[in-house]
């Protein structure tokens with residue numbers, strides 16, 4: 001590692017998993033890194049998500065039929081994928097752009113871009129989990145997609161074929177009668193499952209704390225409760241940031257501000273079409289029996305994450321603006337959605353409820369790259385439903401871009417210039 005010099009200071013705004021990933025690779029490159037956050041480290045969307053690092057998730061949200069589902073949800077407050085009716089020109093434009101992309105051609109194209117960054121990310125994680133001794137319940141158990149009905153099984157088999165034929169992502173098919181011995185937490189009357197053995201899971205809060213602690217040890221400065229309030233610019237460069245802690249300057253600036261990034265559009269003089277896609281989770285003591293495998297139930301759109309010391313159900317995608325409420329009805333729905341699948345769908349004891357705003361782009365791709373009109377500003381945001389899965393490769397790309405190196409994967413599709 002080379003010593004930092006006067007031109008080597010990087011200021012990252014946002015300490016979610018993406019800010020942490022960027023800090024890691026920038027610090028490894030010998031740059032002097034400071035991370036600020038208006039809250040605590042990784043306390044927003046990166047805190048209590050499902051914990052999957054999942055190369056099987058190559059398919060974007062912009063699938064054929066997704067827009068029809070979104071429109072239907074306007075009239076159903078309980079739909080797992082829901083747009084809350086409200087007048088917002090930004091949301092209407094986002095929806096229009098999203099609708100235009102819900103076709104097979106765009107789905108496959110976005111899928112190929114996601115595949116390259118997902119593959120890079122998991123390879124990076126495998127290396128750095130060992131190198132940094134991150135004890136975050138890293139489990140190479142795969143991810144089990146469980147189907148309740150024969151119809152669901154047939155539909156998912158078509159998706160599985162598409163994944164194999166187009167992306168080389170393969171699963172092991174498990175028939176319903178085999179499931180109870182595969183995972184005794186599953187009910188005996190289910191139709192079957194597909195096991196994506198290449199997926200991994202972690203406990204996200206452990207990964208966040210362990211990784212940020214290692215970075216502190218390596219000299220990265222984290223400043224919490226420090227809010228970005230303004231950006232001073234001249235001659236196509238950022239001069240300094242105005243923050244709740246006063247002026248801060250650096251040589252390069254990275255904005256890893258998740259779902260809030262859209263609010264920086266006018267200051268950064270570039271379009272950042274991100275909408276918050278709100279999801280919920282509830283974490284509780286492990287039920288008995290507790291699932292052995294992390295699972296998704298595509299027919300109910302619920303994720304199940306077994307941890308060593310707990311158990312989490314996570315789901316929903318609500319487009320309701322920056323709404324921070326956690327309606328009890330949604331949490332109840334989350335708990336009930338696991339009932340058709342699991343012998344013990346939930347446990348009693350302390351229930352920790354949570355929401356997170358996913359940074360959703362209309363083309364399902366992240367935004368990683370230099371801000372078009374500002375020479376020393378970079379965006380690392382818009383990771384949709386995959387921020388945890390993509391954090392390592394995102395950090396690596398940002399470090400490569402900031403050092404003017406060629407990137408290890410083609411990042412053109414992620415460029416902020418595409419809007």
Ligand SMILES: Cc1cc2nc3c(=O)[nH]c(=O)nc-3n(C[C@H](O)[C@H](O)[C@H](O)COP(=O)(O)OP(=O)(O)OC[C@H]3O[C@@H](n4cnc5c(N)ncnc54)[C@H](O)[C@@H]3O)c2cc1C
Nearest residue numbers: 014016018038046049050051052228258279386387388389
């Ligand atoms: C229910 C649920 C389950 C999920 N499961 C998974 C999963 O299994 N696998 C996966 O890969 N992804 C999953 N995700 C998605 C993932 O959580 C997100 O993509 C990821 O957390 C986004 O990370 P981020 O760092 O961009 O945003 P955040 O974690 O939200 O961080 C952004 C940070 O920027 C800070 N900030 C914003 N504005 C300012 C400002 N003006 N000044 C200072 N600081 C600012 C915020 O305080 C925040 O800390 C899930 C999401 C949800 C909701």
